[in-house]
Ligand SMILES: NC(=O)c1ccc[n+]([C@@H]2O[C@H](COP(=O)([O-])OP(=O)(O)OC[C@H]3O[C@@H](n4cnc5c(N)ncnc54)[C@H](O)[C@@H]3O)[C@@H](O)[C@H]2O)c1
């Protein structure tokens with residue numbers, strides 16, 4: 001079905017130079033949208049090397065391939081709101097400090113921003129880094145809070161809600177997937193060309209960084225309340241102090257740069273987006289009938 005739409009899937013590790021070389025030999029890519037990464041803030045404490053493998057070594061392998069391709073593609077890639085780390089100036093703007101990461105995940109994304117800058121500077125690659133803010137929606141990541149909370153609430157299992165310093169609720173600028181996709185497509189459409197390196201260099205290639213957020217942070221307890229309403233089930237909540245696991249107290253995007261240069265304008269608020277997510281979840285996984293049985297709806 002995908003093939004009839006000219007979509008081809010090749011599975012492999014971005015560290016595999018042979019696969020990348022073969023792909024670039026077959027197709028003259030004009031644009032590369034690079035989303036592959038080891039994601040997740042807290043898992044970095046369990047498996048740090050997987051972050052170095054995918055987010056640093058894998059990124060460099062991909063850039064090496066792109067730099068020597070003819071034509072050189074423009075690259076749009078996923079950085080992360082986590083690069084703002086301990087920044088407490090709100091809302092977070094692209095010009096704010098990003099040199100105080102709170103997790104290894106954030107540090108590898110920040111490293112990615114520096115590494116892509118080098119490839120832009122030396123090899124004239126057109127680079128756009130997108131700082132996504134806590135993306136949610138259908139087909140999302142099962143390890144993320146909104147997703148695992150939904151699963152646990154439906155199964156009658158407790159959920160753990162982290163609480164910040166002095167009992168302050170944690171908050172995130174949750175951003176719906178369709179809005180993120182529009183920001184990605186707009187970034188590809190406006191990427192500008194790579195310009196090559198050395199004697200072949202034809203002027204400076206663009207190097208851009210944009211926040212893609214929702215500009216409207218919501219606390220985690222409010223997120224839980226919206227899920228409870230949609231699922232019509234009261235959650236069993238364990239509220240605990242935020243462990244020192246890489247989490248930051250809040251995120252809040254200033255999106256005026258993306259608005260101006262990409263025409264980015266998020267249109268889905270959290271209640272609407274979570275309603276769509278829960279509808280998808282129930283149709284995909286079915287629901288629990290209260291006797292421990294999963295029923296497909
Ligand atoms: N979901 C969010 O809230 C969020 C927020 C900020 C940034 N991001 C970034 O957006 C991108 C997509 O995130 P997602 O939430 O869809 O995560 P995801 O885990 O669903 O998708 C990442 C994909 O990359 C693949 N991958 C990992 N290492 C690889 C490697 N070495 N070679 C090939 N493939 C590899 C994984 O198998 C996975 O399919 C990631 O770069 C992530 O860091 C996500």
Ligand SMILES: O=C(O)[C@H]1O[C@H](OP(=O)(O)OP(=O)(O)OC[C@H]2O[C@@H](n3ccc(=O)[nH]c3=O)[C@H](O)[C@@H]2O)[C@H](O)[C@@H](O)[C@H]1O
Pocket residue numbers: 039040041079080081082083132133134135143144145146160161162163170171172220247
């Ligand atoms: O924007 C990003 O750059 C990042 O977004 C996402 O990270 P986070 O914002 O941490 O999302 P997520 O895990 O859903 O936790 C949401 C909230 O629930 C709290 N949380 C979490 C788990 C839990 O059991 N309890 C809890 O209270 C938790 O403390 C937090 O306050 C991506 O996963 C990550 O890949 C990265 O790219």
